[in-house]
Amino acid sequence: MASFEVIGGAPLKGEIVPQGAKNEALQILCAVLLTSEPVTISNIPDIRDVNKLIELLRDMGVKVGKLASDTYRFQADAVNLDYLDTPEFVAQAGALRGSVMILGPMLGRFGRCQLPKPGGDKIGRRPMDTHFLGLEKLGGKLTLEGTDFYRIKAENGLTGTYMMLDEASVTGTANILMAAALAQGTTTIYNAACEPYLQQLCKMLVRMGANISGIGSNLLVIEGVTELGGTEHRMLPDMIEIGSFIGMAAMTGSEITIKDCQIPELGIIPDTFRKLGIQLEFRGDDIHIPAQQHYEIATYLDGSILTVSDHTWPGFTPDLLSIVLVVATQAKGTVLIHQKMFESRLFFVDKLIDMGAQVILCDPHRATVIGLDQRQKLRGITMTSPDIRAGVALLIAALSADGRSVIENVEQIDRGYQFIDKRLQALGAQIRRL
């Protein structure tokens, strides 16, 4: 297990370019399984989860060519279905969440798929029910082995139908959409997730020959086609990384410019940070955060305490709540952080409390943060990164803290943040990989 040693307290300065989006990459990479023609994808982040998925695709028989450091060409013209029966496949697919999205393409194109319970962050229950309810409505027959191995088959192909998802699951919508693209007839998905990465997937599928209407809404209508063709696709910048850098700049009192953010795709992320009193300036497509000694959390109009909570798009993403929470520890004022989707994502506040932050964990879903307004800095400690976003929140805390911190288990951070130590060093951070 690798660690980061951080000597905190010094402001950072400079420009940083966000990586391509992790969670978009996981969807888009799985979509290469939908066609035997070449698909070229650029702005692919060089991170653990994405590299593991590329390796899995390669081992499944997909031809993978690296054209540049962030650009790959894939061709799934000789997929080896027998590989799904090997223990190697089970180990690889079980090691990340994104592997779950091979289900839809494999079922749509080859009529079968199987999968162990996928990996990913241990942040509470992560049910797969929506995925399978949707795929079964299209004609898939599911067999469960125990509670954590799934086999699904559609020997006579899939048939389009109307469905109302029980929840707007991001990866669930991606799976059903990809399967429906190759089903016979019309599929209507109501209560579909509609975040920018899913919109990107829809646009890519349309370029491959799919007929999809309602892109960007929660009502998708897909006219199935018999086959899809090759395409080129470029990933959006990672909105969670952009939010993390905004939080890092504020918490460390740094002047940072985040380049090429595709600001219109960020939804309410910038305004949510503004509610914490953080100044953001849009300079063309860059976000400039000036050095701020103090930032003050807004209240509601009647003076009552602000709540920041997660919601499906266009609401605030749950993946940035840990960042908002840590940034609030040095704000002026009080905020209630309400993590509605996941019940185990706030336990990392114990470490912030050890560092001197004033946080009350009300219950697994809610924490009240009473900001210190820089009256007292956090103190460096040794801690372990429990999940990807808590890991980065702790890294931000360490960068702002007095003294030396050690963050263990940074493989969690490496899942989703490309060469983060080197990129932060370029901004002047004292961070070292041990």
Ligand SMILES: CC(=O)N[C@H]1[C@@H](OP(=O)(O)OP(=O)(O)OC[C@H]2O[C@@H](n3ccc(=O)[nH]c3=O)[C@H](O)[C@@H]2O)O[C@H](CO)[C@@H](O)[C@@H]1O
């Ligand atoms: C690889 C990937 O893309 N992972 C993201 C994806 O995970 P993933 O697709 O696994 O997450 P889902 O959208 O399925 O759901 C996440 C959790 O939220 C709950 N839920 C979901 C929808 C809803 O309307 N109400 C509700 O309460 C679910 O029960 C589940 O516990 O979306 C999550 C929610 O944005 C993000 O945190 C993950 O980073």
Ligand SMILES: C=C(OP(=O)(O)O)C(=O)O
């Ligand atoms: C929860 C996350 O990732 P995953 O779904 O891959 O575990 C995340 O990206 O914040």
